[in-house]
Amino acid sequence: MAETPRPDEDDLMLAELPAGEGARPDDRIDDERMDEENTLKPGYIRAIQDGLDAGDKQAVYELVEPLHPADIADLLELLSRDERHELAAAITDLMSSEVVAELNDYVREDMMESLPAASVALIAEQLDTDDAVQLIEDLDEDDQQAILAELDAEDRIAIETALGYPEETAGRLMSRDFVAVPEHMTVGQLIDFLRDGHELPEDFFEIFVVDAGHHPVGTCQLSWILRTPRAIALGDVMKRDQTLIPAMLDQEEVALMFQKYGLISAAVIDDSGRLVGQMTVDDVVHIISEEAGEDTLLLSGAGEGDINEPIRDAYSARVRWLVANLGTALVASLIIAAFGAAIEQLVALAVLMPIVASIGGNAGTQTMAVTVRAIATNQLTRSNTRRILWREMRVGMLNGATIALLVGAATAVIFGPTLGVVIALAMVINVFVAGMAGVLVPVAFERLDQDPAVASSVFVTMITDSMGFFAFLGLAVLSGIAG
Amino acid sequence: MAETPRPDEDDLMLAELPAGEGARPDDRIDDERMDEENTLKPGYIRAIQDGLDAGDKQAVYELVEPLHPADIADLLELLSRDERHELAAAITDLMSSEVVAELNDYVREDMMESLPAASVALIAEQLDTDDAVQLIEDLDEDDQQAILAELDAEDRIAIETALGYPEETAGRLMSRDFVAVPEHMTVGQLIDFLRDGHELPEDFFEIFVVDAGHHPVGTCQLSWILRTPRAIALGDVMKRDQTLIPAMLDQEEVALMFQKYGLISAAVIDDSGRLVGQMTVDDVVHIISEEAGEDTLLLSGAGEGDINEPIRDAYSARVRWLVANLGTALVASLIIAAFGAAIEQLVALAVLMPIVASIGGNAGTQTMAVTVRAIATNQLTRSNTRRILWREMRVGMLNGATIALLVGAATAVIFGPTLGVVIALAMVINVFVAGMAGVLVPVAFERLDQDPAVASSVFVTMITDSMGFFAFLGLAVLSGIAG
Numbered sequence: 001m002a003e004t005p006r007p008d009e010d011d012l013m014l015a016e017l018p019a020g021e022g023a024r025p026d027d028r029i030d031d032e033r034m035d036e037e038n039t040l041k042p043g044y045i046r047a048i049q050d051g052l053d054a055g056d057k058q059a060v061y062e063l064v065e066p067l068h069p070a071d072i073a074d075l076l077e078l079l080s081r082d083e084r085h086e087l088a089a090a091i092t093d094l095m096s097s098e099v100v101a102e103l104n105d106y107v108r109e110d111m112m113e114s115l116p117a118a119s120v121a122l123i124a125e126q127l128d129t130d131d132a133v134q135l136i137e138d139l140d141e142d143d144q145q146a147i148l149a150e151l152d153a154e155d156r157i158a159i160e161t162a163l164g165y166p167e168e169t170a171g172r173l174m175s176r177d178f179v180a181v182p183e184h185m186t187v188g189q190l191i192d193f194l195r196d197g198h199e200l201p202e203d204f205f206e207i208f209v210v211d212a213g214h215h216p217v218g219t220c221q222l223s224w225i226l227r228t229p230r231a232i233a234l235g236d237v238m239k240r241d242q243t244l245i246p247a248m249l250d251q252e253e254v255a256l257m258f259q260k261y262g263l264i265s266a267a268v269i270d271d272s273g274r275l276v277g278q279m280t281v282d283d284v285v286h287i288i289s290e291e292a293g294e295d296t297l298l299l300s301g302a303g304e305g306d307i308n309e310p311i312r313d314a315y316s317a318r319v320r321w322l323v324a325n326l327g328t329a330l331v332a333s334l335i336i337a338a339f340g341a342a343i344e345q346l347v348a349l350a351v352l353m354p355i356v357a358s359i360g361g362n363a364g365t366q367t368m369a370v371t372v373r374a375i376a377t378n379q380l381t382r383s384n385t386r387r388i389l390w391r392e393m394r395v396g397m398l399n400g401a402t403i404a405l406l407v408g409a410a411t412a413v414i415f416g417p418t419l420g421v422v423i424a425l426a427m428v429i430n431v432f433v434a435g436m437a438g439v440l441v442p443v444a445f446e447r448l449d450q451d452p453a454v455a456s457s458v459f460v461t462m463i464t465d466s467m468g469f470f471a472f473l474g475l476a477v478l479s480g481i482a483g
Numbered sequence: 484m485a486e487t488p489r490p491d492e493d494d495l496m497l498a499e500l501p502a503g504e505g506a507r508p509d510d511r512i513d514d515e516r517m518d519e520e521n522t523l524k525p526g527y528i529r530a531i532q533d534g535l536d537a538g539d540k541q542a543v544y545e546l547v548e549p550l551h552p553a554d555i556a557d558l559l560e561l562l563s564r565d566e567r568h569e570l571a572a573a574i575t576d577l578m579s580s581e582v583v584a585e586l587n588d589y590v591r592e593d594m595m596e597s598l599p600a601a602s603v604a605l606i607a608e609q610l611d612t613d614d615a616v617q618l619i620e621d622l623d624e625d626d627q628q629a630i631l632a633e634l635d636a637e638d639r640i641a642i643e644t645a646l647g648y649p650e651e652t653a654g655r656l657m658s659r660d661f662v663a664v665p666e667h668m669t670v671g672q673l674i675d676f677l678r679d680g681h682e683l684p685e686d687f688f689e690i691f692v693v694d695a696g697h698h699p700v701g702t703c704q705l706s707w708i709l710r711t712p713r714a715i716a717l718g719d720v721m722k723r724d725q726t727l728i729p730a731m732l733d734q735e736e737v738a739l740m741f742q743k744y745g746l747i748s749a750a751v752i753d754d755s756g757r758l759v760g761q762m763t764v765d766d767v768v769h770i771i772s773e774e775a776g777e778d779t780l781l782l783s784g785a786g787e788g789d790i791n792e793p794i795r796d797a798y799s800a801r802v803r804w805l806v807a808n809l810g811t812a813l814v815a816s817l818i819i820a821a822f823g824a825a826i827e828q829l830v831a832l833a834v835l836m837p838i839v840a841s842i843g844g845n846a847g848t849q850t851m852a853v854t855v856r857a858i859a860t861n862q863l864t865r866s867n868t869r870r871i872l873w874r875e876m877r878v879g880m881l882n883g884a885t886i887a888l889l890v891g892a893a894t895a896v897i898f899g900p901t902l903g904v905v906i907a908l909a910m911v912i913n914v915f916v917a918g919m920a921g922v923l924v925p926v927a928f929e930r931l932d933q934d935p936a937v938a939s940s941v942f943v944t945m946i947t948d949s950m951g952f953f954a955f956l957g958l959a960v961l962s963g964i965a966g
Contacts (some may be wrong), residue, residue: 037736037861038743045866070743078866102743104862194710204706205688205747222705223687227677253520259772260521260553260585262765264688264747281764282745285771289742292775293856296782300852301845307857307871314874315881318849322886322914325845329838336837340830347823350833354819354840355812358948362784362808366801369783373776374790378520379587383528383561388790391797398798403805431805465841 033067040075048075052083057090064091069098076111077104077308085114097126100135106308109138117143121150124159130175130283133162137172170254171247173287174268174277177201180208183217187237188230205264205280209238214274216244216267244269247276254279255287256378295372298453301325321458328462332357332469339473342483348415349476352423357468359403360430364460367392367438372453375446389439396435400428418481426472430464437463516550523554528561535566540573547574552581559594560587560791568597580609583618589791592621600626604633607642613658613766616645620655653737654730656770657751657760660684663691666700670720671713688747688763692721697757699727699750727752730759737762738770739861778855781936784808804941811945815840818949822956825966831898832959835906840951842886843913847943850875850921855936858929872922879918883911901964909955913947920946 033044044063051060064072064087072094076084088095088111100108100123112120112135124132124147136144136159144163148156158176165171178201181190190207194200207225209218218238228237243261245254245268257263258281268277297305301324303317336343336353343350371388374380380388404424412420441459442452477483516527527546534543547555547570555577559567571578571594583591583606595603595618607615607630619627619642627646631639641659648654661684664673673690677683690708692701701721711720726744728737728751740746741764751760780788784807786800819826819836826833854871857863863871887907895903924942925935960966 038740039861039864040866042865068744070745074743074861077862078864080870191709195712197710200710201706203704203747221686222709223684225709226674226705227680227683229678255772257521259768260557261551262553262768264686264765281768282747285742285745285764285768288768288772289738289775289860292772293778293860295776296779296856297852299779299783300848302849302852305849305853305856307853307862307867307874311874311877311881314878318846318878319882319885321849322842322845322882323889325842326838326886326889329841332837332841333834337834340834343833344827344830347827347833350826350830350836351816351820351823353833354815354837354948354952355809357837358812358815358944359805359808362805362944363801365783366785366788366804369780369785370788370790373779373788377772377776378522378557379560379790381522381561382525383523384790387563391790391794394794395797395801398794399802399805402802403809406806406809461841461845465837469837 034071040071040078045075045078048087049079049083052086052090060087060090061094064094067094069096070102072099073102073104077107081110084111097123097131101127101131104306104308105134105138106306106310108135112136112139113143117146118150121147124151125155128175128177129155129158129162130173132159133172137163137167165247168251169247170245170249170251170268170279171270171277173251173254173283174245174247174279175201175283176277178208178267178275178278179204180210180214180216180275181234183209183211183233183235183238185234186230187225187228187232187234190225190234191230203280207234207238208267208275208278209234210275216242216269216273216275218242219267221264242267244273245279246271251287252291252376255284255291258284259288291376295376295453298451299369299372299457301457324455324458325461328458328465331462332465335466335469336473339469339477339483342473342477346476346482348419349473349482352411352415352419353469353472355407356423356426356430356472357465359407359427360434360464360468361461363396363399363431364434364438364464365457367396367435368442368456368460371439371442372456375442375452380443385439385443389436389443392435392439393432396432397428399435400431403431404428416481418479419476422475422479422481423472426468426475429471430468433467434460434464517554523558523561528558531558531570532562532566535569535573543570543573544577547577550577552579553585555582556585556587560590564593567594580606580614584610584614587789587791588617588621589789589793591618595619595622596626600629601633604630607634608638611658611660612638612641612645613656615642616655620646620650648730651734652730653728653732653734653751653762654753654760656734656737656766657728657730657762658684658766659760661691661750661758661761662687663693663697663699663758664717666692666694666716666718666721668717669713670708670711670715670717673708673717674713686763690717690721691750691758691761692717693758699725699752699756699758701725702750704747725750727756728762729754734770735774735859738767738774741767742771774859778859778936781934782852782855782940784940807938807941808944811941811948814945815948815952818952819956822952822960822966825956825960829959829965831902832956832965835894835898835902836952836955838890839906839909839913839955840948842890842910843917843947843951844944846879846882846914847917847921847947848940850879850918851925851939851943854922854925855939858925858935863926868922868926872919872926875918875922876915879915880911882918883914886914887911899964901962902959905958905962905964906955909951909958912954913951916950917943917947 033040035041048060048063051063076087079087124135127135136147162172205222207220208216211217218240219242220234220238224237243257243263243266245266247268247270263281265278265280267275268279270276301318301321404427407427408420408424411423437460442456445452445456516523518524531543531546534546559570562570607618610618619630645655688705690703691699694700701723702725703717703721707720726740726746726749728749730751730753746764748761748763750758751762753759784801784804854863887910890910891903891907894906920943925939928935928939
């Protein structure tokens, strides 16, 4: 195991310093501006807001100047819309392309729309193609054209090519900037070639080895090259088996590949197998957290659910699901209405029925969340669906029995044994059904090539509500205590 | 913009191949075994299951042999517990440390428990410390000791040091294997040093430059070194401003730092600022998706929510929240009970009341999900809480008004205008309150240093249920149509 302190490290331990001495504070965690969670302190933000209110651009500039671009982006997001534009005006030469690239999509879009096409084009030219594409892909057609017109031919073509790929595919997200060399090149020739200072990517993590037709034949991690003598040919250093990403592959699948194979970067190929770009993990991490976080929001029916989303968008995204939920609630109401007579006769039914429905809904949501995550991470496939369904049915039975005992006993004491038995049975049935629905509904959507996170909740809730009211009121009538 | 095809690339375009020719299928997406989502095909799995049933180890071995270790891990996870152990026995020499490292925690734990300590120790010795730690940290104390006893001193010390740090901290997760060299070293000396073939990490992405006390003073991306002449000192190549990760930092914060600053690897320092390890992005991507996915499960009250979690664990994790939910449902029932007379008099109230509660609950969940995500991604801080609250209150008013109109009109038609007005008002109130609760409850938990994803749902649901029944039934009584 290569884990223990290595000789070369020990050699460096020239002098043992007493603990505490010589500790270096990290510039990225500085205590005046950042808290321990590495977010900007409220006091610091307030100082900037005061500066903006006072119109003291100089003071504001000095406050913001030491920040990392990613933190300037955070700062802009934390401010209100108006403050944002004031700040941008106050720190124009700090508004680097890195800052723009780090901005939340909605905030970036809003800020770009307020700029003339020429200025946006100027920013786009500073950015890597993938960031430049992000910058303009959300703008409306006219703005896009206006900006593209301002760009020089090379950049325009690069961006237009990227925009030619569907959104959220590798082709749209990849960087067109990578190092590709022929197999016969030696390590020494490669190093000389790199030192010759050709126009290279700022950072790169692997060297792609390609054939005459520009098809990838292998890849070399930079660390392998650094440890290999000059005379060796790349063909003898490279790994031939590499993960190639089709340009049309969806970003979610790209992210799963990077996770599964622990990739740092990977070659993107067009449908003729030619190397056309690379994806690097620093872009993929954003996709991973986006895709994983998305489910939380979709399951709740909150759409994009970004706090920077314009209110009208948030409204239309959410009200849609509330209306859908209204439909499911209506079904439940109809079932209750059918038992109106029983309720009139025994109002305890009206008092207790929400408990059965609510617990069932909760149990269904639990199973649904587990199922949706398992599908999203490719853990749940056709191969193990039956096993997982059976697993959830057993969990459902255990949960149902436990809750039924509690509710049944309490109800029996307060409203008498019959109603106690009725609610206990209804609870077992509903929690069990909830467990099945929690698996089957998302799986069904997946099989229909629908995103299981989007509409599963509505259906699961409808099933658990209706079943809850129906089982409880129905059993009450059967038991003869009402209706 | 450095994006356009570069001369060195063009030079390689010796011959343009007609599209389609020479395309190389990726070994990782092979069509017999993997589907387009890069998961193992059910038919392939079935073939392996048949082989296991038939006891034909040879056939099984040949089927599995071509798989990437990560895919063998997936395969094991897709099989049932018994099949897993049969398969492991059939492919012993394919069960490499990479496979074990890629296994789901629960599956790994289960498989390790069935092995003698000596064999687990043998596997641990193959693994990097961070993976070895993962392997044994979940085992119970005795097994851990038994395995540690089997390890040679070096490995044991490394693992025990790691276990000395709290779970989910950088110190526990970091790799102790990195390259650190002194500032005065030149690029040439470094390359020679690396070529001397000291025991080096298999892959590394940056060189840490340290002082005599082993404190980081700067960092060099390998790509910078490759393009720099031999004579230049590392001190002139390195970036002095680097992100240093305190060994005690929680993994969630580590993940956010990697995302925010687009890191590939970063130095981990102890509390005396000394370089003690490094974290690389390939480990962090797992944390990112884990942390982001976690919220989906926690919000639903499904605990860990892993489909490989033992049933008893899943049961105890979930039933806890169902019981809590029982408490909140009880509160709602008490409110209904208080209006028993009104319901007896006008059963329509019992029919309609679940609608008010259910829509309110749904609206609350939407806002809550948005808030929890925003807190988890450091987008929502004390600096903008008030602004976001106001935003959600406005969305709540819009949603409430819309639904109120629909429900009110329909109710007015069926049950008369008074009840229509009553339910419309109740709906506006409840959806508005839901919006406020959806922000304030998670924020309150965050301020109390509790994970907002864990208990927010229960409280938000309680508020929306109770408020829904109370507003609707209360207004009905006030309106004089019942009670």
